[in-house]
Amino acid sequence: MTPSPLTVGFDLDMTLIDSRPGIKAVYDALVAETGTPIDTDLVVSRLGPPLEDELANWFPAADVPAVANRYRAMYPAYAIEPTLAMPGAREAIEAIRERGGRTMVVTAKYEPNAKLHLAHLGIEPDVIAGNLWAEQKAVALKEHGATVYVGDHIGDIRGAQAANAVPVGVATGPCEAEELRTAGAHTVLASLTELPAWLDAYTERTAR
DSSP, X not given: OOOOOOEEEEOOBTTTEEOHHHHHHHHHHXXXXXXXXXXXXXXXXXXXXXXXXXXXXTXXXXXXXXXXXXXXXXXXXXXTTTOEEOTTHHHHHHHHHHTTOEEEEEOSSOHXXXXXXXXHHTOOOSEEEOSOOGGGHHHHHHHTTOSEEEESSHHHXXXXXXXXXXXEEETTSSSOHHHHHHHTOSEEESSGGGHHHHHHHHHHHHHO
16 A cells, blocks of 8 residues: 655644744734733733634624734734744754655634745745634645644644644644643644654654
8 A cells, every 4th residue: 555645734823933922013013003902921822723713802793803804914014023933843844845745834824924924934835724723724634635734732633633634733832732632632742843753753654
């Protein structure tokens, strides 16, 4: 039996990039513009779910769509420059290419802003799919034949499971390692610096 080609998907925020400083800056600007008090430190401590879910904690439901549109419009000016690549992010993408694999980013973030982040940081996946959260991520993962999906949130683990991809947790975001394991992660890495070694073990097993 021929093994499936290696296609690895990644979440974006707190998996490939540390977007906390940039997102905090956007929320601070939103506070200044709207006068609505927002605990921006709390917001950036729980990144992962869709923007609208977070905004619903601070704005009336009827205002959330308009505020979300304004946030996304402000985002490029405030959030791209301060955002950094997570340790091992670029090396993880390269490690997959070296092994003949393909890479993709599947994120709940607004897709145009996700592309701005990746271009700014010089991270070049083969596919970028935005506006997808939790089980919705399976749509893109299945479309592109992802065999592994790496993420920092239990929503990422659920997305991988829905796509029948191997769920790999990385304990660099809001979810602790044990929480990721309980959600069904096949393995949990301390950071993406551990991914190349895990890939070697994984590809060796699947090649048998």
